[in-house]
Amino acid sequence: MYLYDHPGGKYVLEECRGKEIGKYFYGAYSLDDNIKVHKHSFVAGKIMKKIAIAKLKLPMDIDNMVTFGGEGKGDGRDHSHELYNGHFKVTRKDEIFKGVYRVTFSNENNHYKIVLPGTSTFGRHYLIHSESQKVSRYYTICNSMNSEIYPVYINNIDRLIGNSRDEKLSLDNVDDITESLQLTIKFYEQSRKGLTRLLANVQDEDEFLVSKPMGKGLDLSADSITGTNLVFLGGTGVLPFLDFFVFLARMIISEKSPSDKIINNEEFEPFFKHSSFKVYAYYPNANEAVALDLLVKISDLFSHFKEEERFSFTPVFTRQGGDRLNDQKIYEFLDQASRASDLKNIWVCGPPKMNNMFQRLRKTIERKYEGSAVDIM
Ligand SMILES: Cc1cc2nc3c(=O)[nH]c(=O)nc-3n(C[C@H](O)[C@H](O)[C@H](O)COP(=O)(O)OP(=O)(O)OC[C@H]3O[C@@H](n4cnc5c(N)ncnc54)[C@H](O)[C@@H]3O)c2cc1C
Incomplete structure (x- = not known):
């Protein structure tokens, strides 16, 4: 064996x-x-x-997300299994939070759909690879961080909860096919090698390979998430979940105020009515808090509809006096959540210290709260 x-x-x-x-x-x-x-x-x-005993097939809508324009197309061979879709260059880098950049990868032969109504991209990622440096890393698909889309969500939620914005922006008006792929990436000063370092110092001539969306994604089948779900995130660890939280916001708008729908052909997911999500996000401080304004707005939106039981967001600023997690605190959160309904998923995506804590407690938690599953992204 x-x-x-x-x-x-x-x-x-x-x-x-x-x-x-x-x-x-x-x-x-x-x-x-x-x-x-x-x-x-x-x-x-x-x-x-x-x-390997099997190879996971990507859902159709993901497979259709990237369309080949030139490279590899039309030679009569099946390219569906291929990992990479051609060479990309970094054409733009914008610092959007302290140390966190929106990095634009472009390749004129590929076109991306950046607004997808379904759920199949959630929790999936691209593998970015530099052939010259032989380094690779996962970066999350996070379409809601896209520079065109982020303000649409902020505006719509603001308008709905009674803040002063007035335009009604619909995602149907956003040009959802682009040649460039925007990823949100934190650059660590201390990292000496690896892909993120390479991207931090990227040169015009550097080329990268980008995989098709990878990973198993979030399991959103009604069976596995009906009940209470807890989400513990740290720093840029919010990114793998952001599209999902935004999706929950779109769902509650469709349910409570259908004329304000952000995506016209949005369909309800069976899990939505019977599951709740409690999100704890640990950030150093508010200035370094990725997507904080959007996450706070989503939680305000649920409160506005008096549905805070279905989604709540608690940011904790650890360098401004907020308590970090420890075993006792984790069990307090879990006990409290399990009183309301069955505890289902405990999703974790944070710095190694946070992840390791859950890794260590995983088996005990799963035994103690029957039916729960700890998933460290
Ligand atoms: C599948 C996957 C995809 C990813 N995609 C991306 C991506 O697209 N872009 C990207 O930049 N990164 C990505 N990451 C990396 C990952 O999100 C970050 O490395 C990780 O979340 C740490 O983020 P950070 O450096 O911002 O956190 P830090 O700033 O180091 O930490 C965040 C906060 O957590 C606090 N903290 C530390 N330990 C604890 C604890 N025990 N209890 C409570 N709080 C604690 C810290 O005090 C701090 O306030 C991905 C990771 C995975 C697994």
């Missing part, structure tokens, strides 16, 4: 069983403080392909 042949030991495989392991496989993340980040070799990739 490969468990015993794995050069990184069996612990890693056991901990990853049934999980999405791309981020560990491609490097840049460690499962545990005691395990060094490992960059898998070409040979490891071949072994993985040999022992």
Whole structure:
């Protein structure tokens, strides 16, 4: 059994069983403080392909999200399995929060749909790869951070909850097919190598490969999220969930005030009426808080409709006196949430210290709260 042949030991495989392991496989993340980040070799990739039991097929709407314009098209071969869609250059970088940049990747041969009505992109990511430097990293699909779309959401919610904006902007008016892909990326001063460092110092001639959307995405089947869901996020860890939270905002608007719908052909998802989401986001301070204004507005929107039980957002500013999580606090949150209805998902996406804490408690939590699942992104 490969468990015993794995050069990184069996612990890693056991901990990853049934999980999405791309981020560990491609490097840049460690499962545990005691395990060094490992960059898998070409040979490891071949072994993985040999022992894989199946390959996940992307939902159709995601597959259609990227359309080939030139490269790789029309040669009669099936390209659907290919990871990369051509070479991209970084054409723009804008600092949108302290240390966090909106990075625009462009490739005139590819066109992206940036407004998708469904849920299938949520929690998925692109793998960006530099061939020259041989480094890769996951970055989240976060369409709501797009420079054209973000203000549409802010404006619409503001108008609905009675703040002064007056235009009614619909996403149907946003040009949703673009040649460029905007990703939101935090640059860490201390990082000396890796893809984020490369992007921080990107040169005009640098080229990158971008994968099709990857990962298993959020499981939004009614069975798995009917009940109370807790979400613990840290810093840019809000990004993998932002499109989903915005989607919840669109749903509550469609339900409570249908004439104000932001997307006309929006359809209700079966889970929406019977699940609630309590979000705790840990930021150093308000100036470094990615998407804080949008998240606060979404929570104001639910309060406006007196539906704060269905979505609440609590930001905690750790450098301004806010308490970090510890075991006791985590159990307090879980106990409190489980009193209202069955605890379902505990989603976590934060800095390693936060993730490791949940990794350590995962099995105990899942035993204590029957039917719950801790998922560390
Ligand atoms: C699938 C996936 C996709 C990702 N996509 C992106 C992306 O597109 N762009 C991007 O920039 N990053 C992305 N990341 C990276 C990830 O979101 C961040 O590395 C991580 O969330 C840390 O963010 P940060 O550096 O902003 O946090 P920090 O600023 O280091 O920390 C945020 C806050 O958490 C607090 N904190 C630390 N430990 C604890 C604790 N135990 N309890 C409570 N609070 C604590 C800190 O005090 C701080 O206030 C992705 C990660 C994954 C897994």
